Amino acid sequence: MAFNRRQFLKVAGLSTALGLGGKGAFELLWPGEVGATELATRPRALHGKRWGMVIDTRKFKKPEDFEVCTKACHQAHNVPYIKTKRIEIKWIWSAYFFQAFTDQENAYLGETNEGQVLLLCNHCDKPPCVRVCPTKATFQREDGIVFMDFHRCIGCRFCMAACPYGSRSFNFGDPRKLNDQAINPKFPSNGDFPTRTKGVVEKCNFCAERLAQGLLPACVEASRKHGSGGLYFGDLADPNSEVRRALRQHFTIRRKPSLGTHPSVFYIV
């Protein structure tokens, strides 16, 4: 027996009124059904023990190579375009090499590398943001993704202070009001993904919602469609995954390794 939304709400409402809570009520009335339905809806989901990404910086040559990635991500996740730079929201963006790799700064960098680097949440193995969150609104999933519950976040911004990569953004106002419709007219562009409320933090989620549908992250897909490529995504625990292959074939670096956060995003430079 499968449930539609209406039936679910009926049973949930009735059982709550009777003092039975949530999934427990279903377990009591239709044992096994709910768990089975949950799994049954996601037959194509990608499963990984430790999701990771390898970014080949050499493949990012023109500004549009970055733009296709940021645009795809921000549209998939209803990230508003905010004119005031101070309070902008970004999940993925580009910066100079010496800004991304602050320990690698040297006087001669300008001669060899005028280039930019793609930046996003590192989905650290030992994430400081998860350590400091007072409500577990930011947590680490079993597959390694550092995930956020926008409905539990109290907006204390401790995670923003803790993140050594500047990967987190805060909704300083209502994103629906702050979005510049002239530049980003389609906002909110993805009806399947929630918009946020003012007062909560947000960041890249490694496209967990797309992985559940068997799709690669939006940025990876967009860069491949565009033809520039340069983004590899997969399970770091699987020796045959494309990320592991990329890591075997190239020498890679990570951002601020000395801090012990163990980022899951690697860079080929």
Added chain:
Amino acid sequence: MLETALKGSKKYWLWLGFLFGLHVIGVIIYFGWQWPKGLMITGLGRDTSWGFYIAQFTYLVGVAASGVMVVLPYYLHHYKKFGRITVLGEFLAISAVVMCLLFIVVDMGKPDRALNIILHPTPNSILFWDFVVLNGYLMINLVVGWAALSAERKGMPTPRWAKPIIYLSIPWAVSIHTVTAFLYCGLPGRHFWLTAILAPRFLASAFCAGPAILLLVAMIVRKVTKFDAGKEAIQTLGKIITYCIILNVFFLALEFFTAYYSNIPGHMQHLTYLFAGLTDHATGVWHGTYVPWMWASVILMLAAIVVLVPPKWRANEKVLAFGCILVVIGTWIDKGMGMIAGGFTPNPMHQVVEYIPTGKELMISLAVWATGFLILTILFKVATTVKEEVEA
């Protein structure tokens, strides 16, 4: 006892009215602008995500903790000269903690979800522990201060059941400022705060600034009421302030040594930004809004040491009061302005993005201070009236 706060002179009511007026202005700005629009009305942003509110919070945790500087000598060493001022110290701590909690609430993006801290307790978060120790400290001081004062009113010694709580309040006071320092000094990548001496530094600045405020308030109380904390109590407090301001400046100097002698860029750049300004590598633009303030802070603290160290000068109450004003302003700039903004600038990508608080942000902060002083005035009115009664 609270009824004693309802009878007062015209000046008393005028002062309360003034503070209440500031409080109302803050409430209007908060609910008229910040609540509907969000924290965008402040100067905060993606790079400096904590600012003036959290800085005031940090400073006031220190003021609250400093109550221990009168409680400890009085209850642990039976230093009787502090008998009259101790309850003032406890009441100052109460109003300071209330201000701390208010500053946290106005800083939250979703204050309506504040109870999530209790609903989903997370012991690995220092914020959870800060919540626990601050509320605990508030309770301790309410119970102890009230018990001691009502016993005094009845001509009885402090009840015996209160003694263990009083002893507990001593390490607890140290804990509130230690935990507050841990909020900052355990964060990787924020090198300005990533220093084991942050908690001692916080305590040193707290133990000079808090007693300095207490001393100044005690002098005002002596002028406007018949209650006198006592010449010797004020002189002893002056000694405590002198030692602690020296310690505070010494600790600050240690930070400079470690940063600049090691020559590690991550450690130097925040101090450089605060005291000399910093040029953004990518844009080539120099930023240094805080430079004059930080130098003023150092000069004020050094001047305070010069004024307070010679015993003869310190014995002069006018000079002592002047020294205390220098201490309060100097440490306030250091902690209430530079400490938080300096930790966020430059940002993790070494970009220099300056934080400047907005007028609305400052008005809301002023209102929180006014609310705290409103509570302080009422509590001091109760305390001084009771003490006047007892002596009459």
